[in-house]
Amino acid sequence: MAERAAPVLEVKGLRTIFRTRGGEVHAVNDVSFHLNRGEVLGVVGESGSGKSVTMMSLIGLLPAPPAENRGGEVLLGGRDLLKLDTRALQEVRGARVGFVFQDPMTSLNPVFTLGDQLMEPLRKHMGMDRTAAANRAVELLELVGIPDARRRLKAYPHQFSGGMRQRVMIAIALACDPDVLIADEPTTALDVTIQAQILELVKELRHKLGMAIIWITHDLGVIAGIADRVLVMYGGQVVEQAPVRELFANPQHPYTRALLRTIPAISGPREGRLKVIQGQPPILMAPPAACPFRARCDYRHDRCDRENPLRRAVDGRPVGQGHDVACHWTAPAPVAEVIHA
Amino acid sequence: MLTYTLRRLLVAIPTLLLISLVIFLLVDLAPGSPASEIPLTVPAEVKAKMIEAMGINEPVHIRYLLWLKQFFWTEPLYAIDAAFGTDFADNAPRIISYSSKVPVIDYIAERLPQTLIVIGSAYVIAILIALPIGIYSAYRQYSWFDQIGTFVSMVGYSVPTFFTGLLAIIVFTSWLGWFPSIYNTSLRVVDWASFKQQVTQMFLPVAVLALFNAAELSRYTRSSMLENLSQDYARTARAKGMSERTVVLKHVLRNSLIPVITVITLGMPAIFAGAIVTEQVFKINGIGAALIGAIHVNDLPVVQTIAFITAILIVLFNLVADILYGILDPRIRYD
Ligand SMILES: Nc1ncnc2c1ncn2[C@@H]1O[C@H](COP(=O)(O)OP(=O)(O)OP(=O)(O)O)[C@@H](O)[C@H]1O
Ligand SMILES: [Mg+2]
Numbered sequence: 001m002a003e004r005a006a007p008v009l010e011v012k013g014l015r016t017i018f019r020t021r022g023g024e025v026h027a028v029n030d031v032s033f034h035l036n037r038g039e040v041l042g043v044v045g046e047s048g049s050g051k052s053v054t055m056m057s058l059i060g061l062l063p064a065p066p067a068e069n070r071g072g073e074v075l076l077g078g079r080d081l082l083k084l085d086t087r088a089l090q091e092v093r094g095a096r097v098g099f100v101f102q103d104p105m106t107s108l109n110p111v112f113t114l115g116d117q118l119m120e121p122l123r124k125h126m127g128m129d130r131t132a133a134a135n136r137a138v139e140l141l142e143l144v145g146i147p148d149a150r151r152r153l154k155a156y157p158h159q160f161s162g163g164m165r166q167r168v169m170i171a172i173a174l175a176c177d178p179d180v181l182i183a184d185e186p187t188t189a190l191d192v193t194i195q196a197q198i199l200e201l202v203k204e205l206r207h208k209l210g211m212a213i214i215w216i217t218h219d220l221g222v223i224a225g226i227a228d229r230v231l232v233m234y235g236g237q238v239v240e241q242a243p244v245r246e247l248f249a250n251p252q253h254p255y256t257r258a259l260l261r262t263i264p265a266i267s268g269p270r271e272g273r274l275k276v277i278q279g280q281p282p283i284l285m286a287p288p289a290a291c292p293f294r295a296r297c298d299y300r301h302d303r304c305d306r307e308n309p310l311r312r313a314v315d316g317r318p319v320g321q322g323h324d325v326a327c328h329w330t331a332p333a334p335v336a337e338v339i340h341a
Numbered sequence: 342m343l344t345y346t347l348r349r350l351l352v353a354i355p356t357l358l359l360i361s362l363v364i365f366l367l368v369d370l371a372p373g374s375p376a377s378e379i380p381l382t383v384p385a386e387v388k389a390k391m392i393e394a395m396g397i398n399e400p401v402h403i404r405y406l407l408w409l410k411q412f413f414w415t416e417p418l419y420a421i422d423a424a425f426g427t428d429f430a431d432n433a434p435r436i437i438s439y440s441s442k443v444p445v446i447d448y449i450a451e452r453l454p455q456t457l458i459v460i461g462s463a464y465v466i467a468i469l470i471a472l473p474i475g476i477y478s479a480y481r482q483y484s485w486f487d488q489i490g491t492f493v494s495m496v497g498y499s500v501p502t503f504f505t506g507l508l509a510i511i512v513f514t515s516w517l518g519w520f521p522s523i524y525n526t527s528l529r530v531v532d533w534a535s536f537k538q539q540v541t542q543m544f545l546p547v548a549v550l551a552l553f554n555a556a557e558l559s560r561y562t563r564s565s566m567l568e569n570l571s572q573d574y575a576r577t578a579r580a581k582g583m584s585e586r587t588v589v590l591k592h593v594l595r596n597s598l599i600p601v602i603t604v605i606t607l608g609m610p611a612i613f614a615g616a617i618v619t620e621q622v623f624k625i626n627g628i629g630a631a632l633i634g635a636i637h638v639n640d641l642p643v644v645q646t647i648a649f650i651t652a653i654l655i656v657l658f659n660l661v662a663d664i665l666y667g668i669l670d671p672r673i674r675y676d
Contacts, residue, residue: 107573109577
């Protein structure tokens with residue numbers, strides 16, 4: 001299997017904090033994961049669980065201050081990105097790692113043409129001249145399904161719809177043939193049909209170009225459709241990690257199971273209202289010394305208050321390679337027990 | 342862009358006409374006949390010509406049209422004649438200043454350059470100081486540089502120019518004697534020595550005005566930059582691997598300049614008003630001094646004309662602001 005080959009990206013023990021007036025916010029706590037060549041890694045978790053902050057930390061995209069890295073390694077092509085200076089990091093961003101953000105309406109610069117914004121990374125990273133960059137830009141726009149591309153180079157973002165702008169964002173992220181594409185909720189701001197189109201586009205591009213993708217979303221339905229493997233995040237840590245089928249078939253963490261119950265069932269009897277998880281994700285003012293989910297967990301016991309669970313293998317394979325979970329329960333409580341109105 | 346500009350231009354014309362009507366009526370309807378204010382020292386035939394030019398015995402709408410004709414027909418003809426030695430104007434009657442007895446436009450044309458030179462250089466210097474300071478303060482928000490900048494501009498902006506002006510005169514002219522105490526309006530720059538003299542006498546008023554305007558402008562620039570630095574597109578530019586220089590000076594600055602340029606252009610007429618004060622303080626014989634003088638001696642044509650020129654400036658700079666806005670912001674241009 002692909003797991004045997006060296007991963008494109010490997011993150012080990014990443015920690016990121018924010019210095020705020022109220023003290024330090026520990027947003028990323030000891031996050032480790034890897035990304036294999038050509039793989040789509042889905043990242044799920046509620047709002048505030050640290051998905052964006054984790055991914056932005058990888059390539060130094062967080063404003064510092066207030067953000068500050070507190071350790072870990074981010075290995076890409078044999079180099080630790082956390083140790084690179086600004087210049088070297090700039091050569092990685094947009095070239096080796098492409099980023100697509102959530103809101104296509106604000107992510108493009110309103111006063112420059114799409115062509116200009118698309119050609120910028122080409123000229124910087126690939127050293128192309130104007131003509132070469134323009135030709136490549138046309139190619140890219142066609143690749144992401146924008147018709148009449150040559151003429152569109154002169155258009156401004158406001159002349160495009162949200163879906164079209166997101167296509168342009170994807171074209172920008174893919175401009176320099178990156179090894180890794182990080183898509184941070186790229187479809188959340190779009191309506192459902194456009195969402196489906198963008199998903200199709202990315203699936204198609206993935207097969208055409210073969211890059212590895214990190215796809216952040218709230219939507220487990222999207223994960224089921226696109227991801228090979230899933231990372232579930234909570235309180236700035238990875239609470240469960242598994243191949244996508246395994247995760248849906250055999251969720252271990254109470255949080256994952258709660259998330260799965262929030263998906264509306266399309267077939268079968270409706271059990272009344274959609275279930276929501278009660279409470280809010282925590283804002284951690286200190287490194288977690290106990291399980292971050294304990295306040296909302298139906299299976300809380302005294303060990304959860306004393307000790308933050310480490311990730312442990314569920315299926316016998318090493319942590320990160322197969323299915324693993326960060327929960328003190330070794331045998332998950334039967335699902336039936338959890339259902340309550 | 343062309344249709345956009347033409348549309349703005351078409352809006353400007355009725356605006357200007359309306360303002361001219363208001364200014365005309367305000368002065369015209371003031372108690373007493375305009376003619377009665379003509380001093381007795383004015384020779385009878387000059388007075389007759391003035392009455393003809395202003396149509397004093399005609400009904401009010403004719404007088405208004407005659408007044409407009411002065412501005413947009415007679416005076417331009419005289420200007421062309423003066424420039425090319427032609428004779429289009431054909432001795433048409435002109436509006437004469439009551440007090441100085443020369444045509445109002447000539448009188449103003451003589452005063453205006455002093456004002457323009459002082460205000461113009463002050464404003465240019467203010468912009469050159471304010472933009473870099475504003476940009477850097479925003480980029481390094483809460484740094485020492487930013488905090489000192491904030492303090493200095495708060496002080497600079499809240500202390501009026503007549504105070505800083507007087508203070509500067511007391512310190513640099515009276516105590517230290519670095520600058521002349523009299524502003525020589527008739528000085529012509531012909532060689533290095535007269536140039537130096539001009540720079541020396543301009544230094545204090547320009548510095549006072551420039552600092553005041555720079556204080557305000559740097560604040561505007563800073564807050565506009567701050568707003569844009571945290572925008573998503575700035576993050577996109579960084580994610581593309583652009584250097585900080587490109588992110589800040591291309592992506593963010595270009596967006597931040599849109600409101601700043603508007604403030605700069607719209608502020609230009611207002612600093613003329615500010616210059617009136619500065620001219621009094623530094624005894625510069627410019628347009629502000631002319632206006633104050635004219636008001637004192639009831640020189641209605643001069644007051645009317647300066648008021649109208651100010652109005653033209655306001656409308657003109659509004660137009661310039663609109664056009665610059667269109668150039669900088671494609672969303673406006675393509676609506
Ligand atoms: N600039 C900041 N200053 C302080 N804390 C921050 C800052 N940015 C993020 N955080 C904290 O980091 C935590 C994780 O935020 P993050 O944006 O990564 O969540 P997310 O999982 O991406 O959520 P969403 O689904 O809403 O995008 C949050 O609890 C938030 O309070
Ligand atoms: Mg996010």
